[in-house]
Amino acid sequence: AQSVTQLDSQVPVFEEAPVELRCNYSSSVSVYLFWYVQYPNQGLQLLLKYLSGSTLVKGINGFEAEFNKSQTSFHLRKPSVHISDTAEYFCAVSDSPGSNYKLTFGKGTLLTVNP
Amino acid sequence: ETGVTQSPTHLIKTRGQQVTLRCSSQSGHNTVSWYQQALGQGPQFIFQYYREEENGRGNFPPRFSGLQFPNYSSELNVNALELDDSALYLCASSFWTGRVYNEQFFGPGTRLTVL
Numbered sequence: 001a002q003s004v005t006q007l008d009s010q011v012p013v014f015e016e017a018p019v020e021l022r023c024n025y026s027s028s029v030s031v032y033l034f035w036y037v038q039y040p041n042q043g044l045q046l047l048l049k050y051l052s053g054s055t056l057v058k059g060i061n062g063f064e065a066e067f068n069k070s071q072t073s074f075h076l077r078k079p080s081v082h083i084s085d086t087a088e089y090f091c092a093v094s095d096s097p098g099s100n101y102k103l104t105f106g107k108g109t110l111l112t113v114n115p
Numbered sequence: 116e117t118g119v120t121q122s123p124t125h126l127i128k129t130r131g132q133q134v135t136l137r138c139s140s141q142s143g144h145n146t147v148s149w150y151q152q153a154l155g156q157g158p159q160f161i162f163q164y165y166r167e168e169e170n171g172r173g174n175f176p177p178r179f180s181g182l183q184f185p186n187y188s189s190e191l192n193v194n195a196l197e198l199d200d201s202a203l204y205l206c207a208s209s210f211w212t213g214r215v216y217n218e219q220f221f222g223p224g225t226r227l228t229v230l
Binding site for chain 1: 119148150155156157158159160163171173205207209216218219221222223224
């Protein structure tokens with residue numbers, strides 16, 4: 001069975017500071033990785049995904065993540081955060097496209113950006 | 116283009132009752148997945164429907180059941196409600212060809228409270 005560990009449940013940062021949200025996953029033969037964001041009282045929105053190819057993936061809102069197979073990690077980064085980035089962030093893994101990317105999520109990291 | 120919608124927004128039930136949650140997929144999508152998100156947790160996969168057939172199920176008991184209709188709208192039914200069923204229920208739709216990744220779009224969720 002797959003699993004995802006988000007190492008920090010809460011990350012407070014100041015506006016315009018860089019941020020890294022950490023994600024580790026259990027290994028599988030093939031793995032597909034995702035980061036989603038959830039704003040209060042809303043559903044999940046896809047930030048970025050890794051399916052294959054370049055290990056550095058860029059997403060929306062200035063976020064990027066790096067797939068590291070040897071460390072089974074997929075950390076999310078942003079060089080300069082804004083107040084509007086305050087939200088819950090979820091890392092997710094899927095084992096194969098044949099399963100239509102059924103997702104296993106981590107417990108989430110609450111990013112709070114302070115002025 | 117209409118996004119994924121869910122109804123109702125909020126629902127309060129008592130233990131032992133039955134509940135039906137509804138999801139309207141994004142136009143053109145043929146696959147719907149349901150997730151349960153308990154407070155402070157990441158979403159957990161319940162099941163997925165593809166072309167009106169169940170296409171995979173997570174670790175949920177049979178009292179969780181679903182339907183997908185020809186217009187690709189969907190229902191999640193939960194019988195014999197338990198207190199632990201209190202959660203945000205999310206549905207996500209996508210167009211799956213069996214080969215190429217297409218993004219899953221999430222609805223805003225239904226908040227179920229079981230008293």
